[in-house]
Amino acid sequence: MSKNIIITGTSRGIGFELVKLFAEAGHNVLALSRNSKPISNLNLDNVTTFSFDLSNPEDYKKAEAFISSEWKQVDILINNAGTLLNKPFAETTIKDFEEVYKTNVYGVAEMTRIVIPFMKSDSHVVTISSMGGVQGSVKFSGLAAYSSSKGAIITLTELLAEEYKDTGPSFNVLALGAVQTEMLKEAFPDYKAPTTALEMAQYIFDFALTGNQFYNGKVLQVSNSTP
Numbered sequence: 272m273s274k275n276i277i278i279t280g281t282s283r284g285i286g287f288e289l290v291k292l293f294a295e296a297g298h299n300v301l302a303l304s305r306n307s308k309p310i311s312n313l314n315l316d317n318v319t320t321f322s323f324d325l326s327n328p329e330d331y332k333k334a335e336a337f338i339s340s341e342w343k344q345v346d347i348l349i350n351n352a353g354t355l356l357n358k359p360f361a362e363t364t365i366k367d368f369e370e371v372y373k374t375n376v377y378g379v380a381e382m383t384r385i386v387i388p389f390m391k392s393d394s395h396v397v398t399i400s401s402m403g404g405v406q407g408s409v410k411f412s413g414l415a416a417y418s419s420s421k422g423a424i425i426t427l428t429e430l431l432a433e434e435y436k437d438t439g440p441s442f443n444v445l446a447l448g449a450v451q452t453e454m455l456k457e458a459f460p461d462y463k464a465p466t467t468a469l470e471m472a473q474y475i476f477d478f479a480l481t482g483n484q485f486y487n488g489k490v491l492q493v494s495n496s497t498p
Contacts, residue, residue, distance in 0.1 A: 273317075276301070276345075276479070277348045277349070278290055278300060278301070278349045279303045282304040282310070285399070286349075287468070290310055290313075294317055299318075304352070305322060307321055307323075319341070325373065325374045325377075331381060331382070344389050346395070347397065348386045348395075349475065350379045352374060354417070356417050372420050372423075376423045376424055376427070379424050387435070392439030392440065393439060393483065394439060395443070395479060396442045396443075398428055398442070399475070400424050401447055402446050402447065402448050403418035403421055403422075404418050404422035404423075404424070404446060405446050405492060425446065428488065428490065432489075436487070440483070441488075443483065443486045443490075448466065448492075
């Protein structure tokens with residue numbers, strides 16, 4: 272049975288691969304990204320895409336209007352969009368922190384808040400975090416804004432699971448290890464990750480569809496290496 276699925280950050284990397292996987296499996300997808308062209312160029316029948324900026328309040332109204340008029344309900348929300356900043360802490364300004372948090376924390380919170388009223392008890396909110404956001408994990412210089420923001424959404428997920436435990440939906444967070452994406456390459460040009468975007472997308476695809484049967488309010492570490 273086809274599901275209605277919203278994915279953010281779909282112009283490249285994991286999000287782009289996720290859209291294709293869900294579409295090929297016969298699901299309806301709303302793909303949201305600042306650059307909607309890569310997805311619209313695929314011309315997939317069951318995929319809707321439009322330009323969407325997580326830091327623009329007006330764009331949430333567009334998404335809300337689409338859901339209420341076209342779908343009425345949402346089965347899965349994948350909060351995948353993220354901003355990665357690699358900069359020494361001494362040079363990281365309050366504006367830098369604001370930019371990262373606007374997408375990685377506030378955007379996740381607002382997107383989730385907008386979508387929850389359209390979800391059912393067995394719907395699933397999956398938020399993509401990072402191993403760098405997990406307490407006690409190995410940390411890396413230059414990622415003060417990024418990794419702290421990824422820690423924030425892990426705690427946010429735990430709080431939402433508690434707040435909605437009697438009614439649903441379920442909330443889980445995947446803390447990913449290094450994945451070879453354009454975003455990683457921009458921040459760490461010389462690093463080669465052990466996992467491809469498609470490999471990770473396939474894992475997230477399966478987890479989004481079935482993980483809420485086994486987990487709620489949990490952070491799963493999806494990494495085969497220390498970083």
